[in-house]
Amino acid sequence: MNKFWIILSHTYINKLKSKSFIITTILSVAIVLGLTNMDNIIHAFDKNGGKDKVAVLDESGQLYEPFKQQLHKINKNIQLYHYNGSETEAEQAVKKGDYTGVIQLRINEEKLPEATYKAMSIADSSLYNDLQTGLQQLKTMIAASQINLSPNQLQKLYEPVSFKQYALEKNAKTEEQLKQARGLVYVLLFIIYFSVIMYASMIAMEVATEKSSRVMEILISSVSPIKQMFAKILGIGLLSLTQLAVFLSVGYYSFNKNMESLSGLFGFNQIPVATICYAVIFFILGYFLYATLAAFLGSLVSRIEDVQQMITPMTMLIVAGFMIAMFxxxxxxxxxxxxxxxxxxxxxMIMFLRVGMLNIPTWExxxxxxxxxxxIVIFAIIGARIYRGGVLIYGKFNSYKDIKKALQLTKNE
Known part of the structure; x- marks a missing residue:
């Protein structure tokens, strides 16, 4: 048993100290901090502090003020400036960067407002949509006044219809609870998906690397292949928990610091304890399932270049589960x-999705x-047998026919 712990600690410590692990962890932490501070980063690089300056050429002489009032209700970050110069001068000001764009307001033959918007690029659809919505509301007000609708009648006309949802199922989640659960499950699904796919691949690569360097020949003479396989699985598992602890600690700190903006972004204010428990359980089980598969698949190849080809079907299974979960x-x-x-x-991923989104019975x-x-137990038994023979297979990669060969080598021992 001492040899088992030696391999486990060797796998864990070597990977922990490796440059690739350190660089990956630092980059991942930077990404987590970047995502949780996205608003601050955008404002830091925006010379206008996140505000859009739009020049207004009011050809009618009467649309600027009501248009400004309507737009202020839609988006307070859009700043309108009444421009008194010509159209050419306004366009030059946009090209110099003084304004984001210029909008020309006019009244058509039906005495209703219309506009033309010009900017260096029309890729910013959100700004265009806000300007269009503001003008549409102004047009509605003017059209209503032309047919003598009172403000109360106009408000009644555009008042949202009352449409409420009620679940008949006992203890079913409300619409607000579903919104929060959807945001939470979405984030945790990504954590489970990327963790399983990354660390399972790491195990396969670790086994293939030792085989390609012929270190395996020395190991199997002193330690049984089964102990090697599970020592590596647990070693990489501890490594994954270490890295996840770093990510979650940084994410938790940054989340609390930016609670208001992130709550609106992901749709949740607090994480239910039961959901976190299920996330941990399904993460660990998913890891061991795919780690066992990766270990014996990695043992079948003699060259590192063949690892990705061998584990591609396993990767596709993970991707398929993730896509189903997204649906x-x-x-x-x-x-x-x-x-x-x-x-x-x-x-x-999918059972965790159901647990997070629905009030399913505990027995499910x-x-x-x-x-x-x-x-996992079945794959561990079969995988251990394949691993025991697979580590002895060298030479040209022969796809999954090597599994049969590995099992035969195990029986002959």
């Missing part, structure tokens, strides 16, 4: 989502966990 965010109660949540390759989540545990 399920909109329809978490769809029969297709329910069925696929019990397929072990998809359970870590427990069944999903049990199915995964049984699958």
């Amino acid at each position: 399920g965010l909109g329809k978490p109660d769809a029969p297709f989502i329910t069925i696929t949540s019990y397929i072990p390759f998809f359970t870590p 989540a427990v069944i999903g966990i049990v199915i995964m545990l049984v699958t």
